[in-house]
Amino acid sequence: MVEKAANVLRLMAVDEKAAAAGLYRGMALTDARAQFEKLDTAFAAPRQDNALLEKLADWCDRYTPLVAVDEPHGLILDVTGCLHLHGGEEKLLRDIHASLKRHGICVRSAIAVNPAAARALARYGNGGIAGGGIAGADLKQLLYRLPLTSLEVEHAHLSGLKRAGLLTVGDVDVLPRAALTARFGARTVNRLDALFSRHSEPISPRRIVPICMAERRMAEPLTFMEAIEGVLRELAGELAQELKARVEGAREVEAVFFRADGNIRRLRIETGRPVTDAEILMRLLKERLASLSDPLDAGYGFDIIRLAALRVEKTMARQTSLDNHAEETDKIGTLVDRLSIRLGSKRVLRPVFVDTHIPERAAILEPATLTKVAAAARWNAGDVAGDPPQRPIRMFHPPEPIEATFEIPDAAPAQFVWRKARHIIVLAEGPERIAPEWWRENSRALTRDYYRLEDDAGRRFWVFREGLYERNDPDPKWFVHGIFA
Template identity: 35%
Template sequence: AAEQREQPAAEQRKLHAAEQPKLHAAERKRSSRAPVNPARPFVIAEASETAPCIVAVNPAAADAGLAPGMRLADARARLGSLQVRQDDPMADTAALERLAHWATRYTPSVALFKAESGTDGLFLDITGAAHLLGGEENLLADLAERLDAANLPARIAVAETPGAAWALAHFARTNRAILPAGTEANALAPLPIEALRLDPATAVTLRRLGLKRVGMLLGQHRAPFAARFEKELLLRLDRALGRAPEPLAFLTPPPAYTQIRTLLEPIDSEEAIVAVATRLMDDLVPRLETDGKGARALRLTLYRVDGAAHEIPFGLALPTRSPEHVARLLRLRLERHARSLEAGFGFETLRLSVTVVEAMAPRQRTLARSDETERTRRCTRLHDALRQRLGPQSVRHLAPVESHLPERSQISCMTPDDASSWPAFETAQPRPPLLLAHPEPANVVALVPDGPPLRIRWRGTLSTIARTQGPERIAAEWWRDGADAPTRDYYLVEDGTGRRLWLYREGIPGRETTDARWFVHGLFP
C-alpha cells in the first residue's frame, strides 16, 4: 500500500487508462446478455476491433437513419443509445440451413442463396409441388403465415426464373408477388439495376453511365456491354429473363419419387409414424410399378410443429416395392434413433422420398415361389434388418471375383449379389470358411524336399500334426501383377487338439527356393 501511494500521478493515470478497456468489455458483455427490444434501434456489427461497420439494422434503426455499411462509431454518435450485437456468419448459415430443411415440407428442392445473392434467403423450386396445397397462391399464403407465426418477416415472390424471383422478393413494392410466365421483362424493367444481383462495382459504374433501371438495359446492343463489363452483367440479365439456365445447388439431391402428407392432428408415437409412412409407401407403389422400378434407398422427413425437421435415411439390400418390408425396416430404424428423435409437440407433416431406384423385373405372385427365391428373399430381409440395427457400415456381403488365388477370389461389399453370380464349379479341395486378412508366418517341420508338415509352431503354440490332406498347388496368375510370385502348396492339417488349419508352403524346393517358408492362411471349424 505504501508503494502504491508513492507512485507518480502519471503512472496512476496510466493504470487507470489501462483499466478502461476492461470496463468497456465488461459493459459489452453485460449488454450482450440483455434481451433485444425490437422497438428500439438495433444493429448487427462486424466482429472487428478497429472501425467495425454495421451489417444489418432493424426497422427502428432504419427509421433513425442507420443503414448497413455505416461505421458503428458514427451510428453511436448519432443515436447515443444503441443495441449492438456482433456478427456471427457461421451461426447465420446454420440457422438458414435449419430453415431450408424446414422448407422442404413444400418441395424437396431447396437451395440457399449464394454469396452474390446476399445469403439472406432460400430458393424453392415448386415445380410440380404447388398443386399439393391448392396452387401457388395457397402455397404462398401458407408459407407467409408460418413464417409470420415464427417471427420471421419475409418477402416472397414466385417467378419462372430464380433471378426474377430474387429481384421481386428484394425490390418489389409488395411483400408477396406472383409473376406470370412470359412477363419477366415487363416486371423487371422498373426495378433498380441492383435487382440483377450484380457486383457492387459494376452497379456503381452503370449508375454513373445513367443506367439506373433494368429496363434501360433491355433492347440495347450487347456488344458495348460485353466489351466494357465482365460477362457477369449479360449473364445475370439472361438468367433473370429465362434466356440462360441458372443451376441451383439444392440442399439435398431431388428424389426420384416423393409423397407428402399433412396431418390434421400432430403425432408423436412410433406406431403412428410407421402407419403414416406405410400409407405413403402404398401411394408410391403404383408409380414404381408403372416405371418398373424398385426403391433401394429412402428418406423419411418428419416436420415438427415448432418448425424443426428430422431426416431418417435408410437403405435396402435389393430393390423393393413392399410397404410391409419398408415399415419393418423403419420400425427398426426408429428404435435405434429413439433417444435422438425428439417429438416435441408432435409431427404435423411427413414426407417419404425414394432417393435411389433400380430396375425391378416383374415377379410371379399367384404360384408358389421356388426354394431359391424364398431363400434369397429371406436373406435379403435379414440383411436389411441387420443394417438398420447395427448400421450400414457394420454389415458386409461377399461378392465373387474371377481369380483362383484365395485372397483375390472374393471381396467385401455393402450390398449382396445374386447367388447365380458365384462360380458353379467346386474346387477339388475344400476352402476354409474363415480366411485370414493376411497370411501369418509359421515355423513348420516337414520332410525334405517337399514332404507334408509334421509339426507346427503358430502364434506361440507348438503342436504336432495328426492328419494331413494335400497338397493343392496354386501358381501365380501370369496375366496380373505379381506373376513372378512363388508357387504355393496348400495343406489341410489337423493337430492333436483337433484344431484344423489351412496352410501353405511358399516356393517349390530345389526349383524356386532353397529355404521354403510356411504360412497359415485360413481356419476350419
C-alpha cells in the same frame, strides 16, 4: 448489427430507420456514432444465423423437397408441381408468411419463372408473384425497374455501369451483348440472361431429391401413435403402388414427420433387396420406430407425414404362387433388413467378390443393405468340374510364417514346421505365380509362388514363398495361407 473486420467494428446490417438516416452496411461504427450518439447495436452471430437458416430450410421441406440455401440470408424453393397441394401461389405465400410470423420471423418473398428472377425481386424489389408466375410483359417490366445492384456484379463493373448513365436493369438489357461483354465482363451478361430465362441456373437442393413419395397433410395434428402408424400404413401402400408402376423397388426409404411447432424428425431405412411390398415396408418402419434411442415425440402433433423412396432399383416381375396370394420367399433378405435396422447397417455385412488376383483381396465385406442384389461379376477361379479346389475356402489373415526345407531353392518345400509341428510333404502342385498389383502396392511388394501341398498324414495346405531367388530378392520367406478342408 456490428461485426469486427480488420480490427475495426463495422455495421453489417441496419434496419429501415437507420438506412433512412444515412447509415449503411460496411460503415465503421465510430463514424456511425459520430452522427448518432444513441445507437442500438448488437454483435452479429454468423454461426447462429447459419444454423437458423438451415433449420428454416428443413422446415420448408413441407412445401417442396427442392430447397436450396441462397447465401447469405435466403432460401430458394422450387415449387414446380407442388402449387396445387397448397391451393395456388397466393395461398402458398400467405401460408409461408403467416407460419413464419407466428415464430417471430418476417420474410420477403417472390415467385417467378426462374430462381434468378425470384431472387432479384425478393432481395431488391417488393416481392410478390411476378406476372402470376407466367413469363410475360408484367415480369419483364418488374425486372426492368430493378436497380443495377440486383445484377450482383463486381463493384468495378457496377461503378462503370453507373458512370455510363445506366440506372436500372432495363437500361442494361437493351445494350448490344458483344459490347456489354467486352466492357463489363461475361458475368454481367450471364446475370441478365439468367433473369430473363435465356440462361438456366438450376438450384442445388440440400437433400437427396426423392425418386417418388407419398404425403399426407392432416386437418388436425396427430398426437397418438396408433393414428400415426395408420397414416404410415396408408403411405406405404401408396408408395408401393407407385414403385410397382415404375417396375422398381425401394432400397432406401425416408419417413419425415413435420411437427406443428416446426420441429422435423427424419427416419431412414435401408433394405438388402428392392422392396415393393407395402407390408414389408410397414414392418421395417415399425422396427425402426421400436429401435429408436430417442423415441418419436409427437409434441403438439404432426401436421404432415411423408414417405419417400430415395434410392431404387429395377425389379423383375416373377410369379410366386398359382393364385393371387403373395408369398414371401426371401426370408434371408427380410432377416437382413430387420437386423440392419435393429443393430445398424455397419454391423450386418455380406461378402462381395472383387476382380483381383491377390487372394486376400478377392472378397470384401460390405453393409448388406448397400450391396447390390446383382453384385459385380464373380471372379472365375478357373476350377474344372471334378478337379480339387485350387484355393481353400478359408484363409489365414494374416498368413502365418513357416520354416520350410527344400531340395533346391526354387522348388516346393520337402518339409516345413508350422505351429511347432513338422509336416513331411509327399505330394506338391505348383507353383502358381502371383505378381503384386504395382498400381496399389508399394515398391517393396514381392512376387509370390503358391503351392498346394499334402503331408504324410493326408493334410493339405496352401503355402507360398514371398520373393524369388532368381531375382535375388532379399531373404524369401514362406507362409501358410490356408488349409484345404
